[in-house]
Amino acid sequence: MSFTSRLGPFMLIGLLGCSALLSGCGSDARAPQAVETPPASAPVEPNYSPFVVDLQGTSPAALPFHLISFKDVGMSLPDDASRQLAYESLAEALSLELLELSSELGADMISSVRHDHRVTDPSAHLACEGGHLYVDVWRSGQDGPYGYSLWSGCGEDDRFAYNEQVPLVPQALPGSPSQPVAPSMDPLAQEIAESLEGALRRRCFQRAC
Numbered sequence: 001m002s003f004t005s006r007l008g009p010f011m012l013i014g015l016l017g018c019s020a021l022l023s024g025c026g027s028d029a030r031a032p033q034a035v036e037t038p039p040a041s042a043p044v045e046p047n048y049s050p051f052v053v054d055l056q057g058t059s060p061a062a063l064p065f066h067l068i069s070f071k072d073v074g075m076s077l078p079d080d081a082s083r084q085l086a087y088e089s090l091a092e093a094l095s096l097e098l099l100e101l102s103s104e105l106g107a108d109m110i111s112s113v114r115h116d117h118r119v120t121d122p123s124a125h126l127a128c129e130g131g132h133l134y135v136d137v138w139r140s141g142q143d144g145p146y147g148y149s150l151w152s153g154c155g156e157d158d159r160f161a162y163n164e165q166v167p168l169v170p171q172a173l174p175g176s177p178s179q180p181v182a183p184s185m186d187p188l189a190q191e192i193a194e195s196l197e198g199a200l201r202r203r204c205f206q207r208a209c
Helices: 080-105 186-202
Strands: 051-057 067-072 109-115 132-139 146-151 159-166 170-173 176-183
Touching: 051 080, 067 080, 080 109, 080 186, 132 186, 146 186, 159 186
Parallel strands: 067 132
Antiparallel strands: 051 067, 051 109, 132 146, 146 159, 170 176
């Protein structure tokens, strides 16, 4: 999506003023809003997903974003294997949602998921990069809903979407419908895509426009 100074369907209108340096924003640049969890939750050490969504379009003016990355600021996942599965599932689900949204908006865009271990290094998130959408995700406790915020840059005013009440939909292991595992990432991806759709239609990627 677009943007200015701060640090996961599309590149939209011109980037809102992020200096084109590294591929993200890090804890130093985003210290005031590094953890988006509800006030009752204790701060957690953020994790950066190695799965990013690449966006390609024939009209940069209509799709100013070319990259979506994800920052886990409290998803309450039990171990690294669960985290990696959730990260990949979220990226894949959002990529599919963006392809559908592209058709609805009449935007010529292709989205794909790529594994890039370099983005897991916090030092790669100390400055904003133009054309980069940043997604923070968390969960309100072990049994609570998921939440997310969308950022077009590294500054406080660059958060253009926020939702902390995304419902959970348990998914079951194949052949074992009675054994739920980690919640499906589909509802979270759908909510993020809807927020992006609203921002695209308004051409607004900041807290206030």
